[in-house]
Amino acid sequence: MKVELSIKRFDPDQDEASHTEVYGVEIEPTDRVLDALNQVKWYQDGTLTYRRSCAHGICGSDAMRINGLNRLACKTLIKELGSKISIEPLLGFTVIKDLMVDFDHFFDLYKSVKPYLINYDPTPAKERLQSPEQREAFDDTTKCILCAACTTSCPPFWSDPNFVGPAALVNAHRFIFDSRDQGGAERLEILNGREGVWRCRTVFNCTQACPRDIKITKAIEQIKRLVLFNRV
Amino acid sequence: MLGSASSPRPRTTNFELWSWLFMRVSGALLLILLLIHLAIMHVTQPIENVNFAFVAARWASPLWRWYDLVLLGLGWVHGLNGVRVVMDDWIHSPGWRLTLTALLWLIGFILLVIGAQVIFSFQAPAGAG
Numbered sequence: 001m002k003v004e005l006s007i008k009r010f011d012p013d014q015d016e017a018s019h020t021e022v023y024g025v026e027i028e029p030t031d032r033v034l035d036a037l038n039q040v041k042w043y044q045d046g047t048l049t050y051r052r053s054c055a056h057g058i059c060g061s062d063a064m065r066i067n068g069l070n071r072l073a074c075k076t077l078i079k080e081l082g083s084k085i086s087i088e089p090l091l092g093f094t095v096i097k098d099l100m101v102d103f104d105h106f107f108d109l110y111k112s113v114k115p116y117l118i119n120y121d122p123t124p125a126k127e128r129l130q131s132p133e134q135r136e137a138f139d140d141t142t143k144c145i146l147c148a149a150c151t152t153s154c155p156p157f158w159s160d161p162n163f164v165g166p167a168a169l170v171n172a173h174r175f176i177f178d179s180r181d182q183g184g185a186e187r188l189e190i191l192n193g194r195e196g197v198w199r200c201r202t203v204f205n206c207t208q209a210c211p212r213d214i215k216i217t218k219a220i221e222q223i224k225r226l227v228l229f230n231r232v
Numbered sequence: 233m234l235g236s237a238s239s240p241r242p243r244t245t246n247f248e249l250w251s252w253l254f255m256r257v258s259g260a261l262l263l264i265l266l267l268i269h270l271a272i273m274h275v276t277q278p279i280e281n282v283n284f285a286f287v288a289a290r291w292a293s294p295l296w297r298w299y300d301l302v303l304l305g306l307g308w309v310h311g312l313n314g315v316r317v318v319m320d321d322w323i324h325s326p327g328w329r330l331t332l333t334a335l336l337w338l339i340g341f342i343l344l345v346i347g348a349q350v351i352f353s354f355q356a357p358a359g360a361g
Contacts, residue, residue: 159321194320198248228253231246 003027003078005036007048008088009098018095020086021045029079033066033087037073037099050099057211060147063090064099070149070209090152092161106148109164113172113190118183128180138177141170141219143212150206150216156199163199164191166206166216173219176226188227197223251313258310265303288356297351304347312340 003025010018025039034052041048050073051061057075064073065088067081078085093101119128144167151157151165164172172191176184191197197220206216273282290296316333323329 156321160324162324192246192249194248196248198252199320224252227249231249 001027001029001078001083003036004084005040006084006086007037007040007098008086009048010089010095011047011097027078029077031078032074033071033076033078033081033085034062034073036078036085037087048099049097058145060145063147063149063152063211064088065090065152070153072147072149072211075211090148092152092154092158093148103148105161106146106151106165106167109151109168110146110171113164113168114183114187115168115171115175117175117178117181118186119180120182130179134179137179138174140214141174141177143214144170144174145212146171147211149209149211150214153205153209155203155205156201160195160199162195164196166200166220169197169200169220169223170214170216173223176223184226185230188223188230191223192227192231197227200224251317255310255313258306262303262306262310265299265306269299269303288354291351291354292356297354301348301351304351305344308340308344308347312336 005023005025006020007023008018009015009021023040023044025036025044027036027039034055037048037050037052041050050064052074053059053061055062055074057072060072062073063070065086066073066076067086070090073087087099089095089099089101093103093106096102146167148167150170151167154163154166157163157165169191172187175181176187200217200220202217202221204217207214207218210216277286291300315336319329319332319336323332
């Protein structure tokens with residue numbers, strides 16, 4: 001089928017502001033948006049810049065705004081979108097070039113919630129065992145691939161870039177609710193501040209955007225409740 | 233391993249927690265109080281009955297004065313706190329944020345006192361109600 005791609009482009013060496021360029025590609029309805037981008041880059045305009053790596057929805061490189069919603073280009077089929085497709089870089093980050101945005105600040109926010117196992121006990125000889133119920137408590141939030149589709153769909157993050165954002169909260173949840181972890185109190189201390197969990201306005205954009213179908217708003221509400229019942 | 237300088241610093245106060253909880257509780261209470269208020273002022277009474285004498289008669293009872301004070305206080309603080317959160321969203325300079333937030337609460341407090349003063353100092357003139 002014939003598809004018209006409107007791609008928001010920006011070259012910092014040449015452009016004052018971003019502009020939209022339209023490309024026509026011939027593609028199967030069962031192809032993915034990434035295939036359409038590859039067609040443009042490989043056969044029409046080699047200057048088009050975007051990130052992609054595994055191309056199978058796991059590395060989190062190619063999150064972008066497709067027809068107004070944040071999605072992974074490698075997981076979105078052309079037939080879901082129709083013949084007119086608009087593609088823009090993620091909102092709220094600095095654009096480096098075309099669809100490539102600067103993730104440095106995103107990873108700073110991610111690191112600020114201590115997204116690693118904290119355990120002060122002596123290292124055991126064997127693995128730390130967990131019951132299936134204990135594992136279930138944080139199973140959903142282990143699925144995050146750090147693509148930033150959630151954080152860049154979050155209106156409070158758009159206006160306040162110091163808000164830790166949904167992705168960092170998801171990864172805090174993954175360890176706070178892990179029975180083997182002992183850093184919950186430290187993380188809740190960080191998340192109880194003005195730029196922490198209370199900045200969430202329950203907009204649900206993150207949950208809608210997540211390509212891994214993580215129930216992000218639910219995870220954030222679980223953190224809120226934990227802070228509330230620990231502190232009050 | 234606490235991220236970079238731009239990452240949020242830990243804070244020990246529970247202010248944002250209480251603010252969040254207050255918004256939920258006051259929101260739920262306001263819904264009930266406002267529905268009763270609207271029912272009395274606009275549904276059960278024909279509009280031509282709602283006049284000075286009607287208000288004076290209502291405020292003859294301390295119950296309705298307190299009711300109106302709670303409605304004013306909750307509604308006003310709920311609204312102002314909402315504005316504070318929006319200001320936190322958009323004003324990133326600490327100086328401006330502090331100045332404007334202080335101004336917001338100062339104006340809010342003055343208007344709250346004026347409103348409360350009206351509710352409690354009101355005296356029905358002789359013959360009214």
